Amino acid sequence: MTDTATRELPLQEIDEVIIRFAGDSGDGMQLTGDQFTSISAALGNDLSTLPEFPAEIRAPQGTLAGVSAFQVRISDFEITTPGDAPTVLVAMNPAALKAQLHNLAQGGALIVNTDAFNERNLEKAGYASNPLDDGTLDDFRTYPVPMSQITRDAVAEHGVKPRDAERSKNFFALGLISWMYTRPVEPTLEFINTKFRGRTQVIDANTSAFKAGYNFGETAEIFEAHYEVKPAPLAPGEYTNVNGNTALAWGCIVAGQLARLPVFLGSYPITPASDILHEMSLKKNFGVRTFQAEDEIAAAASAVGAAFGGALAFTSTSGPGLALKGETLSLAVSLELPLVVLDIQRGGPSTGLPTKPEQADLMMAMYGRHSESPLPVVAPRSPADCFDIAIEACRIALKYRTPVIVLSDGYLANSSEPWLLPEVSSLPDIGVEFATEFNGTNEDGDGIFLPYLRDPETLARPWAIPGTPELMHRVGGIEKEDGTGNISYEPENHQLMIDLRQAKVEGVDVPDVEVAGDVDADLAVLGWGSTWGAIDAAAGRLREAGFAVAHVHLRHLHPLPANLGDVLQRYRAVVCPEMNKGQLCDIVRAKYLIDVEHIGKIDGVPFTTGEVTDAVRSRLEALSTV
């Protein structure tokens, strides 16, 4: 370590920074990013994160396939996306540099671990010559740092085996970045102490590496300045940093409390949905029963069984699993039992891009079952919104006795944002009553139970659970007679039941859609799901550039808000960015005969604000010339 006297570096105030930590999957980049996020959250910045995992668990070290990255954006104003291009890239090895450099903004800062740029690693990353000195990095502000060496030196005193010494280098990087953005050191030291409790040597090594990184920034004389990002004007209150899968799992658990029902989850592991199963499995003290089934069909079927028994039942999966659940969901449609299906969409078809997001399961959610099997579909718009959408899905499922599909995606699942915690007392009561008494009489005037006698308002059927005296009844997938639920092959009855099931779902009480931005604009951007953040930010940019843009975002995809047709008719043009080939466009066109224009992207990477801005801008410019 250089031993110069402390220099007084200028402290520059900036409104935001987008940092991307990239390294080998064994380098601890997710941990580093997470911790930087936590410190920044505590400082009051608004923030948004985007982790990027390799598809393989242990891809060969040093290869492009093994690169793991974590992007975090912190700001002193409100943001809705993790940012388009990082302005700072931390590259722990040549593969990370090669995989990520194209993302870095022009003139961005690049901090590289020069020690990793040896011949072997360069070759594994596919570099013919060393990018550190062949001009590749000329467009960037490059800060070469021998991270491995300094880390080894810093931890030497703790007697760490040479092989393990380098493992602390992510904490060196974290220390350096903490210095650059004037983050306090105490929270990270505390974090190291709790995270590695009981492993004194690891605590000592990571602490020393972290401090070495921090001090390096201050003393190394390679940085011109360090920076400060002031707190953002967020609504006052208590916040936590939450990703979509955690918020969704918590929403499901809380929904059980709000409905006063035991929670059951049947699930089969699949990326990027498994974390929901993991999180709910940790919450057994809430009475949550999780069942890791033998396959997705059994997962859905077990949830149907639990629902028949009176549980608030869930099944979580991703696209390939939703395909397998199709027949079981039709059964649930026919049995008219509450059931919530969580589909965390990923790239397809087939195994596709399992760790990357896509929004291409919309049609499957809407129509991907045999015959007429309508069911409600909802979608969260941000990581924190996953909590609310889970409760909303349960509310609908319980009130209308129907399966409901929640369409999240791999982007929402893993990215995180600050969440202003709700007052528990402000959460809705979504409880429903089980049937306990006869609801009809037979020819002899005796009381009987009619399992398909509907509530005249909601068209929901009574939910009588086993154990209830006198209400024994059978439900099944064969067409049922209206009212009695007995097997019926009568033509008129089938028509009636098809119509009733449809009417029930069409009648779900969905709030009207609200227009954000310039209500009187010529153009509206229509969106659903995780594109909300990018569209919202793009609309903001376009407004700053003098354009008027309306933003219409759907959380309810089936049924659609009653006012949607009228709202969209008001605009000369409606465009719809989606990570698919135009699935919402097709639905809206078919329903309202409105010529919605598709803005598509299916490359496994969420829309950037810039991409939406450019696409919408060109449409706006075309409009103004006609």
Add this chain to the structure above:
Amino acid sequence: MTDTSFTPTTQPGDWASDQEVRWCPGCGDYSILTALRMLMPSLGTEPRNTVFVSGIGCAARFPYYMNTYGVHGIHGRAPAIATGLAMARPDLDVWVIGGDGDMLSIGGNHLIHALRRNVKIKLLLFNNQIYGLTKGQFSPTSEIGKVTKSSPMGSLDAPFNPLAVALGAEASFVARTHDMDRQHMMDTFRRAHAHDGAAFVEVFQNCNVFNDGAFEGVTKKQNRDANLIPLSDGEPIRFGADGEFGVIDEAGCARVVHTADVSSDELLVHDESKHDPSTAFMLARLARGPFEPTPIGVFRAVRRSEYAMATTRQLAAAQQQQGSADIAQMLRSRGTWFV
């Protein structure tokens, strides 16, 4: 073995629903239905605490005919539906009814997993060695060479032995009975009901329309003495009108012998509760098909941790360790900050 001190609170008629039974006249399913309806009052349970779950097939129509709670599900998935139900409601008596196609073909996966988990459900497989409801294709228990509409030159598929499958899946209760002997059915189902875990019972069931007489070789009155081997716990395995036949363990294979030819201590003594399933497996494989001496009764009944109760115990332990449900605390569990 009815408990004489027990006064039933229900009659068989209380267990019959008002629905017309629609199996073909003469179908073996009728006698199984009668046996169950007659058995239920003596089990000490109530219709309201009983659920019949089924898949699809002729056999799977069963729930409609019982005045209990019931789910007629989808083809093959009944064990999975029942697993969810039994987990959510360990207080219920859950029965699963299915055919050989339902439980061993499309639903084979769910069957073996329900058995290995040992969730407390009673699975009755009505084996008629044919697809009844779809009008007579060969099934996963049909013999090789079976000529059906989908196998006009004879089927090429080697059949499953349902009991061997169940034993291979570590089922804790495995039994076989047949539709021609009501008392034997009732005794076997009673044992299944009393078992604390997954109980698997194969019922030889005659489909008189598409596979008539498939089990006649063993179940017809005049064949029973020679070809049914009643298993009785703790007893040497003997059969025949005068007990003239017996079963021995010949180097790991069960073999039928004339008792006169062996000393009495050579006969295999049946032990249901033997933890090692290999003797049960050997007995399950004694007959190559229902045309030669075939054991019936309880092959295996062992104690193993029951899944739904084990789940409940984990919930209780979690409450002890983590405290009871507290939403506000959960939402703050990843750290918070104030703005």
